[in-house]
Amino acid sequence: MKKNSTFHVLTFCMVFLVFSAPFVALAQQFSGEAQAAIDRAKRDAEALTNKRLWFFAGCFGTFFGYLAANTYHSPVPTVALLGKSPEYVAFYTDTYVTKTQQLQSDQALNGCIIGAIVQFGIPLCATAVRYAD
Template identity: 40%
Template sequence: MRNSWLFKRMAAPITLFMAVMLVVMPMQTTFAQDTATACADAERQAESDVSAGTWFAFGCFLGILVYLIGLQPENPPAANLLGKPPEYVAAYTDCYRAKTKDIKSKNALTGCLVGAGVQVLLYAIIIAAADDGDEF
């Protein structure tokens, strides 16, 4: 008896909640899809725009100067935002920035280390050659 009263009292809010969820859930799914798609698109674009090889070369030849100069050759792909919803724009810009930064810093650092290693090796060869010369 008591359970039946409780059920009647709860039925309306539960039904309302379920009705709202039926509307909200697809919207949330769409939002999540927009964000995921935007991020995937932005990362793909960043990989196209930022050349890993160029940044490796910059790092290799300019070393730490790359960061000091703050080279940023790419023009952001604003046109990719045409016809896209606000959630897409927000996610796209965040992911594009993160990905371009990631590609640049990783490759410039690798280039910097490789460049430094080659320099050390060259100096070692020069010093060794000079030592050999002194022996004669």
């Protein structure tokens, strides 16, 4: 009985090792290409995102500017994807969209905070000065 259960445990371990090895090899094969795509996408997102636009959208549009920054997806530059493998394109596209949306959202939130301070702070200071006299 003990021999039989040991056999099943060893068989299960062998099957697991046989079927998991190809996936590890595939993950290692694409890691260099994937990292290159991710790095390039982050660089391009930093360079191509109009941060001033999203800051002023948040500043003047308040909540609606922030909402627009979270819903708008900027188009992926296709020039960077010409002649690349499908895996590279997938990693680049996912990273680019995520990074641009993060940058847009951060800038719009900063603008929204500054806009709220200006919109409510100046009248509040003006009324405080008026009643101080």
